[in-house]
Amino acid sequence: MVTKDWPLTPYPFAQAAAPIELKAKARKIPEWGFDRFGLCAVLQTSPARTNSPLETVTLIPMGWARLRISAFPTVRASPDASK
Numbered sequence: 001m002v003t004k005d006w007p008l009t010p011y012p013f014a015q016a017a018a019p020i021e022l023k024a025k026a027r028k029i030p031e032w033g034f035d036r037f038g039l040c041a042v043l044q045t046s047p048a049r050t051n052s053p054l055e056t057v058t059l060i061p062m063g064w065a066r067l068r069i070s071a072f073p074t075v076r077a078s079p080d081a082s083k
Contacts, residue, residue, distance in 0.1 A: 018064040027075050028052040039067075046073040049081035 002021040009017055029048045035041045062068045075081070 013064055015060060015064050015066070018060040020061060022059040024057055024059060025054050026057045026072070027054055029073065029075060032073075040069050043071060044073050045082040047076035047081045048073040049077065049079075050075045051077050 002023070004019050004021075006012075006019055011017065027050045029044065029050045030052065032044060032048065033041050062070070073082075
């Protein structure tokens, strides 16, 4: 977790001004995309299938995020995982 001073800026809710960041390991889920409004599509049933490599992502509080996700599926590479 990375904490920062509260931003002294006229744009306190800009992504770069987020006062806290959480670094996490994650895998992309190719089938999980956006809906017709540009919002996060319906969440697949866990575990979701993926063979994507593990990468580090940065999560910020919802008030600072343009794309808001409050739940993430678990993932697995096996054929019995959800598509």
